[in-house]
Amino acid sequence: QGQLVESGGGLVETGGSLRLSCTASGFTFSNYAASWYRQTTGKERELVANINTAGLRTNYGAGVRGRFTISRDNDKNIVYLQMNNLEPEDTATYYCNADGPFGVAAPRHLEYWGQGTQVTVSS
16 A cells, blocks of 8 residues: 655744655556645645656746755655745645556556645745
């Protein structure tokens, strides 16, 4: 059974940095695209960033472009989200997502979610 576990959240002051990590297990992570989403109470979950299987293509939400960087290490089965110049508006629960597989034959498409990690940015 596939699993994603996030870590690295916490409390930081405006302008500070955090690096989130998401460790995958139970499936071939390198065949899955990976994404970070965030959600605050009463709002829909929004895409923060995603990265393709090889880590060569990335995409960012408009509110984080230029401040956040997504990367992955397929040898370690980890996807990262480096968050710099944090703002109070970045306060949310951040979720890791993996979907696929891509590039291999598979009976069906699968999607995995982590349990979330809280990021709080104080003003």
